[in-house]
Amino acid sequence: MNKKPKSGTNQAVVLDLDAVIATVDAEKPQVLLVSADGSDARPSLPSGPFDPEGDRTMEEGLRRWVEEQTGLTVGFVEQLYTFGDLFRDPDALAGGPRSISVGYVALIRQSAAKRPAGSDWFDWYRLFPWEDWRNGRPAVLNEVLKPKISSWIDEADNAKAKRARRGRADVAFGFSDAGWDADRVLERYELLYEAGLVAETVIDGRIKTRQNQSDAHAWTGLPLHQDHRRILATALGRLRGKIRYRPVIFEVMPIEFTLLQLQRAVEALTGAPLHKQNFRRLVAAEGLVEPTGRVSSETGGRPAELFSFRPDVVRERPAPGVRMPRGRRTK
Amino acid sequence: MNKKPKSGTNQAVVLDLDAVIATVDAEKPQVLLVSADGSDARPSLPSGPFDPEGDRTMEEGLRRWVEEQTGLTVGFVEQLYTFGDLFRDPDALAGGPRSISVGYVALIRQSAAKRPAGSDWFDWYRLFPWEDWRNGRPAVLNEVLKPKISSWIDEADNAKAKRARRGRADVAFGFSDAGWDADRVLERYELLYEAGLVAETVIDGRIKTRQNQSDAHAWTGLPLHQDHRRILATALGRLRGKIRYRPVIFEVMPIEFTLLQLQRAVEALTGAPLHKQNFRRLVAAEGLVEPTGRVSSETGGRPAELFSFRPDVVRERPAPGVRMPRGRRTK
């Protein structure tokens, strides 16, 4: 339990701070990505160095470079996970310094969501097409992924490994009774990665890909630089979970909003459709919002009342968030 | 959005892997701490270096040194958080290399819980006395913490800051309608830290302590090395949350157990008492366990049936875990 580095080895690493900057705009979930330079290069997450001599905390460092580089001032920030696998970085494999990234999610309001130079807002489901259940079960699941996952299962070395693979797939993709669990974004991405079904797979050559160029991006989503899609999967899963017991959704909403807008934002992140009447009942019962007295007549039908977040709810409820069907057995 | 280090500064940091190794033994939640050497020194979390040249992944590195140093083989391992605040490490303030720790929780079964040399199992609630509600609201809350927190609130510079402090305290400690939220372990510890109510407060001298030596450890818990208690608070909060939707509790149970033992283990971690009949009904309804056919007559009364974890539950339920009263308004 000592901390002395083994003599003769270099223990130093370089820390990067990677940011998943997310919002919901026009009912679409969006994430900020840095456009690739080269022709076949992949977009990447905005990222900045951690400065051990200047930044008192990592979160401070993150806010600093996000502000410097994008001009965006982010509100809600949460640390996600620290990514340090060897194969995430080809340079380290080649003998360079080991690169470690601390991933963060940052949420930003629609109105503030201008487009910084060199980067673009991407629809989240361009990266994870199988995660969008707002219009029912995505076709890609049955038509593409399920059969390919089945082959991957069958290719396992022995019966035991096969069972293990099948079990993982059942749980992650809800092929069994459990049904689809929206929070398991990372498990799904990791399975697809291991099965060679996403374009990132081949970084370290350990796993052979089963992609062919034609269907690739349309079906299995836009590949990103290094392991950035894994970081995004972590972020989406975390947000989906958190939305249920913390009022994070309001971090992406404008100050005033209609209940339908709120519902659409929740649906955009969770990827699941919600029952309108029940949604408003739950939101009201939970005390999450209060009417502002104003109305919005942008929608065409009867004008909707405008609401705003009621911060006091956190003092009244132990776990204030958007209540949602828990065990939806949608297969 | 480039990653090039600023020239002239040293960007390298040293990564440690800190492990919260936890179990539940004889209905008591336990955590492994390394005994302090000096007389007034504080216990610390077991910790090992991350070896960028040897460890393919950080988790692998963690398992490696835990095995090497303690002889324990841990099962469930989950990354918690990466701690990098400047003031966590006095050496860095003095100009040494910046130290960053990646915290992990590892769970281990009771039976495997021998005592490695140089370390000891500590009851979790020796460190967080206010977190143990198994026998009702802990006395320390009203008798010690509440008044001291009140003074801290009153000492705020202006009315706005005062309101902010009160709001935080209300939420964290459930002084308002929301009641006690068992998951907010970290929020509570951080508030106590800022209020100078735990002995660790003074590391960087920014905040004055309001501890006096006599009541210190009995009331506000055993202080640990550096920010290790913060890491533990993170771990406890995370486990308490996770227990509800993932079958993690079985990672600390023996292979066979009675339903009451299971209940006691859950209570030990969540810190809340549960209704016995409902607990067993929920556990059964959730399909978490299956009878082994054997019975245990260690208890004195009617022998209890022995159960074991039913792994298939993860295929049947989207979020299998121990159902618990959600909004318990226990003030």
Added chain:
DNA sequence: ACACTTATACTTATTTTGAGCATATGGGGG
């Protein structure tokens, strides 16, 4: 046989959920 202890089964009122129907209130076209 009896007291005592713990385990387990069953009952009941209440709350929460899921789903749908009904009504309200605006705009626009005739």
Added chain:
DNA sequence: CCCCCATATGCTCAAAATAAGTATAAGTGT
């Protein structure tokens, strides 16, 4: 102006989940 259309909002109702008991079972020790 009136009717149609679209969306918003209010309300009902059955089913399921929950919280809190009461009752009964099955061992041990005297």
